[in-house]
Amino acid sequence: MASPHAWIAARLGLSLRATTGLFFVVCVASIWVAASFVVQDIQAAGAKPAVLTYIANSLFALYLPLYYFKAWLSGRAGRLAAGLPQDEEERGRLVATRAAPERVLLDGPPGIEGGAQQRHALLVVEEAAPAQITAWQTFNASVVVAPMWYLAQFTFNASLLSTSVTSNTLISSTSVLFTYLLSVALLSERYTLRKLGCIALLILGTAGVALADELASPDAAAARGSLLGDALCLLSALLYGTYTVAIRRMLGEDETTSVLLFFGYMGSIIFVCGAALGLVALLAGAGLGTLTWPVFWAIVAKGLLDNVLSDYLWARAILLIGPTLATAGLSLQIPLAVTADALFRSPAWLRAFWPLVLTAAGGLTILVGFLAMTLVPARLPAQELPVAEMTRDPSPKAPAR
Numbered sequence: 001m002a003s004p005h006a007w008i009a010a011r012l013g014l015s016l017r018a019t020t021g022l023f024f025v026v027c028v029a030s031i032w033v034a035a036s037f038v039v040q041d042i043q044a045a046g047a048k049p050a051v052l053t054y055i056a057n058s059l060f061a062l063y064l065p066l067y068y069f070k071a072w073l074s075g076r077a078g079r080l081a082a083g084l085p086q087d088e089e090e091r092g093r094l095v096a097t098r099a100a101p102e103r104v105l106l107d108g109p110p111g112i113e114g115g116a117q118q119r120h121a122l123l124v125v126e127e128a129a130p131a132q133i134t135a136w137q138t139f140n141a142s143v144v145v146a147p148m149w150y151l152a153q154f155t156f157n158a159s160l161l162s163t164s165v166t167s168n169t170l171i172s173s174t175s176v177l178f179t180y181l182l183s184v185a186l187l188s189e190r191y192t193l194r195k196l197g198c199i200a201l202l203i204l205g206t207a208g209v210a211l212a213d214e215l216a217s218p219d220a221a222a223a224r225g226s227l228l229g230d231a232l233c234l235l236s237a238l239l240y241g242t243y244t245v246a247i248r249r250m251l252g253e254d255e256t257t258s259v260l261l262f263f264g265y266m267g268s269i270i271f272v273c274g275a276a277l278g279l280v281a282l283l284a285g286a287g288l289g290t291l292t293w294p295v296f297w298a299i300v301a302k303g304l305l306d307n308v309l310s311d312y313l314w315a316r317a318i319l320l321i322g323p324t325l326a327t328a329g330l331s332l333q334i335p336l337a338v339t340a341d342a343l344f345r346s347p348a349w350l351r352a353f354w355p356l357v358l359t360a361a362g363g364l365t366i367l368v369g370f371l372a373m374t375l376v377p378a379r380l381p382a383q384e385l386p387v388a389e390m391t392r393d394p395s396p397k398a399p400a401r
Contacts, residue, residue: 021320024313025329033336035306036165037344039157042298046290049158054274055296056303057153060267063308067260133251138258141250142265145243150270152239153307155232162229163213164347169337170209170363171233173330174202176370178241186249194372201369206234208362216348216355244326248318259315263308331370334363 177199183189210230217223317326349355
């Protein structure tokens with residue numbers, strides 16, 4: 001009997017891999033919208049955006065002990081499957097099967113041959129497996145992505161001090177524009193007129209939202225603050241698109257990529273470097289805001305759900321369906337954010353006619369652009385899709401990019 005997941009995939013006409021990726025995107029969109037309101041409340045309580053971003057993203061370091069625990073369990077299972085004794089000391093590389101999506105790297109005794117370090121294989125799957133990304137490559141990717149990741153999260157959080165969740169979500173959603181342009185330039189994604197039309201809609205919708213924020217501001221100072229918030233949102237979108245493509249370029253589209261190890265390294269880098277910069281800031285007399293215990297634990301809870309859990313699901317979605325499609329699928333945030341903002345925050349754009357019209361029109365324009373970019377390719381035959389948007393057979397024999 002087919003699993004519910006496979007049944008849904010068949011009814012939608014999508015591969016199981018694509019359906020899984022889209023399901024992850026729905027979960028991420030819901031968590032991110034809820035977290036935006038939590039961030040506003042935390043910052044209203046006195047927490048600085050830099051401190052909030054540092055604590056929340058340092059929690060990714062929790063992935064490292066989880067990764068090595070899974071590696072230990074997988075190593076035991078591999079030795080049993082290979083008929084090796086349980087006290088076998090030799091360590092090697094375990095290539096995950098479809099039932100174990102996390103690729104585990106267990107480095108064996110190094111040897112030198114032709115100047116290259118060799119590693120011992122402990123267990124391989126029945127089919128010939130593609131070349132695996134090493135732990136060192138994963139660390140290098142984390143070093144490159146960590147600064148972009150932190151700055152993207154920081155600018156996103158800081159923008160919520162000056163603009164509404166609706167405007168924040170709408171403008172940040174233009175990250176698909178930057179993701180697509182960078183995918184064309186760096187990942188050889190196909191250039192199409194339809195996608196250029198979608199990008200034009202995104203730009204038009206963003207301009208409408210920014211104008212609505214300006215019209216809804218009660219005075220010039222508030223208008224400048226709103227413009228700053230919108231600008232930070234746009235910068236966050238640029239950084240988001242940049243690190244999205246960087247992850248895909250450096251880690252590929254192989255579903256066996258160790259997401260746990262990547263995020264664990266990145267969290268550790270942010271923790272160490274952020275602590276050093278924070279110490280320098282304290283010595284220089286810079287204030288770090290108010291951080292009471294209730295606020296601290298609220299940040300930790302936000303970090304565990306909004307950063308650790310949701311970004312893991314988001315990264316898996318990128319590896320399953322590609323950066324452009326994963327980013328475009330987050331358009332679900334738009335109706336969720338607008339509805340929640342109207343119900344719980346009573347934003348300025350809701351209290352005047354023209355700001356309301358411009359926000360609604362801009363949001364609808366952005367949503368149409370996203371849907372045109374997301375749903376149409378999903379219905380086309382695979383041979384008509386750009387390489388970066390094709391879904392793949394999730395079996396180990398599928399080639400890694």
